[in-house]
Amino acid sequence: METLRIVNNNLPYRLGEYQESISIRELVFKDALQAVINSKVVCHSIVELYTPTKGVLEDLLWRTKLVQLQRSRQLLNFGVPKVQATKYLGLRLYMITEQFEFKSALLGTRHFVPRYGEREGGIRLPFRRWIKDILRDFGLTVRDLYGSTSDAGPDVRWMMSEGLKLNWQWCIPHMTNAATKVACGMVSNAAQSKNQRRRR
Known part of the structure; x- marks a missing residue:
């Protein structure tokens, strides 16, 4: 059993x-x-876990900000789970502490579903607002950051380099993945593949 x-x-x-x-x-x-598990208990447990975790992270950010948060980088990524068709926006912050230790913290993930009225001018406005909201949750602004690392998707790259005026660089795993696809001739449509022998 x-x-x-x-x-x-x-x-x-x-x-x-x-x-x-x-x-x-x-x-x-x-x-x-036996514990009773219902939505009220689950919500209460999430708050109990989130509050001290956020406190520890805010303390780390405050101490790092005193030293040099301007050297921090953010990694921004869209994620799409294979079992769902929904997009999630993840924002991770990388920093060096006063003891010269490399630290990273996942600041947040948000379900990326802009309302119809927000999408009227494209996804860039809600995208920018959500990034700033996540940073604001931890007392940060875009001016506190040095640069950004992400994939080279047009909306993400534009937002990091032009929209938020950060020093943008390729995320190494994304760059490696893109380079492998180009080198092997992989495309979404098998008929357009430049490497037909390997597609069979």
Whole structure:
């Protein structure tokens, strides 16, 4: 039963607990030890975890800001999970502390779904607003940053170099991925591939 529980709970598209998990929990735990899990408890737990984590991060940023936050870089990336068609915006900050230690912190991820009215002039305005909102959550502004690292997508690159006036550079994994695709002739449409022999 334990093996079934482990396998079933790690399958994709799981919508709820499997019967094996419920049966094992009922056997092992006394009724007094079973926690009630509902949306109120989950929200409260998230707040309990988020608040001290944000406090520690703000303290690190404040100490780094005293030394030289102008040498910090941000990594901005869009992520699209394979099981969903939704976009997420992630913002990570890289910095050097006063002890010359390299640190990084994921400042936030946001579900990127601009409202219809916001998208009227393209995605650049809501994109810029969301970046500034994430930075503002931690008491930062664009002027506190030295540069940015991202992929070379037109909206992302324009936002980093022109929109926010940061020193933009390629993200090495993105650059390597793009270079590999070009070198191997990989394209989305197999009919347009420049490397037909390897497409079969």
